[in-house]
Amino acid sequence: MTLATVPAQHAPAGSRAALSARGLSKSFGNFQAVNDVDIDVHHGRIHALIGPNGAGKSTVFNLLTKFLQPTAGKIMLGETDITRMDPAHIARLGVARSFQISATFGDMSLVDNVCVALQRPNGLAVQFWRPLGSLSRLRPRAMELLGRVGLADMAARRAADLSYGRKRALEIATTLALDPKVLLLDEPLAGMGQEDVETMAGLIADVARDCALLMVEHNIKVVADIGHDITVLQRGEILTQGSYAEVSADPRVREAYMGAEDDD
Numbered sequence: 291m292t293l294a295t296v297p298a299q300h301a302p303a304g305s306r307a308a309l310s311a312r313g314l315s316k317s318f319g320n321f322q323a324v325n326d327v328d329i330d331v332h333h334g335r336i337h338a339l340i341g342p343n344g345a346g347k348s349t350v351f352n353l354l355t356k357f358l359q360p361t362a363g364k365i366m367l368g369e370t371d372i373t374r375m376d377p378a379h380i381a382r383l384g385v386a387r388s389f390q391i392s393a394t395f396g397d398m399s400l401v402d403n404v405c406v407a408l409q410r411p412n413g414l415a416v417q418f419w420r421p422l423g424s425l426s427r428l429r430p431r432a433m434e435l436l437g438r439v440g441l442a443d444m445a446a447r448r449a450a451d452l453s454y455g456r457k458r459a460l461e462i463a464t465t466l467a468l469d470p471k472v473l474l475l476d477e478p479l480a481g482m483g484q485e486d487v488e489t490m491a492g493l494i495a496d497v498a499r500d501c502a503l504l505m506v507e508h509n510i511k512v513v514a515d516i517g518h519d520i521t522v523l524q525r526g527e528i529l530t531q532g533s534y535a536e537v538s539a540d541p542r543v544r545e546a547y548m549g550a551e552d553d554d
């Protein structure tokens with residue numbers, strides 16, 4: 291199914307997608323893991339990519355973040371064709387990816403972690419040779435970002451001493467340091483207890499006001515709560531797209547999940 295057959299009923303009228311893909315496909319040898327996927331991620335909206343295990347979510351995520359090269363298809367960042375660019379290049383253009391790379395340093399304080407993120411040229415490499423002292427001018431901005439994720443009062447603590455949920459909030463702060471136009475989160479709620487899930491869901495909803503956000507997520511309740519646009523994948527293809535109400539009313543979605551998901 292393509293967006294030619296699925297009108298962009300979920301897209302705000304007249305708005306251009308911050309990140310879009312057309313005909314995105316990926317095969318591994320003879321195996322077609324992703325086939326003809328169209329997706330639009332809009333500024334100020336949360337796009338959730340869901341589907342049963344093995345549906346191709348991670349592969350699409352890795353294609354969009356350029357950690358995998360598509361076999362076919364096109365990826366646009368606004369009006370820029372990023373299909374053949376590498377991850378460092380698209381990071382410089384404002385695409386940030388979180389949770390697949392370890393973004394924090396356990397022995398450093400929270401505020402120093404965010405300062406380091408603020409001086410990264412492209413979000414991927416850290417300039418270790420730069421003394422931490424030279425980062426002090428970045429502190430006000432770092433404190434602002436820690437405040438945004440609810441960690442300002444712990445700024446001096448070591449990152450390693452944080453709870454799991456707070457470490458992930460710190461990772462969000464380091465990602466926001468890149469001032470992303472597009473933020474891609476791979477299972478941001480995985481492994482969290484209920485309390486942390488609620489905090490993180492609120493944080494994601496807040497962060498998405500200033501960027502276009504795509505997340506792969508298994509927690510369907512959170513997807514229902516905060517997702518604006520949902521793409522359901524099955525066997526590498528789009529099963530359906532729309533609002534949560536629309537996709538959850540589709541009997542094929544229920545069928546796709548039956549017996550396939552047991553972790554929600």
Ligand SMILES: Nc1ncnc2c1ncn2[C@@H]1O[C@H](COP(=O)(O)OP(=O)(O)OP(=O)(O)O)[C@@H](O)[C@H]1O
Nearest residue numbers: 318321322323341342343344345346347348349350
């Ligand atoms: N590097 C690879 N080589 C071969 N096959 C792969 C590779 N990466 C993924 N696949 C296959 O592609 C299909 C889609 O995998 P993918 O990890 O994208 O699914 P997923 O929806 O993210 O699954 P899950 O929810 O279990 O993480 C699976 O059948 C998987 O085995």
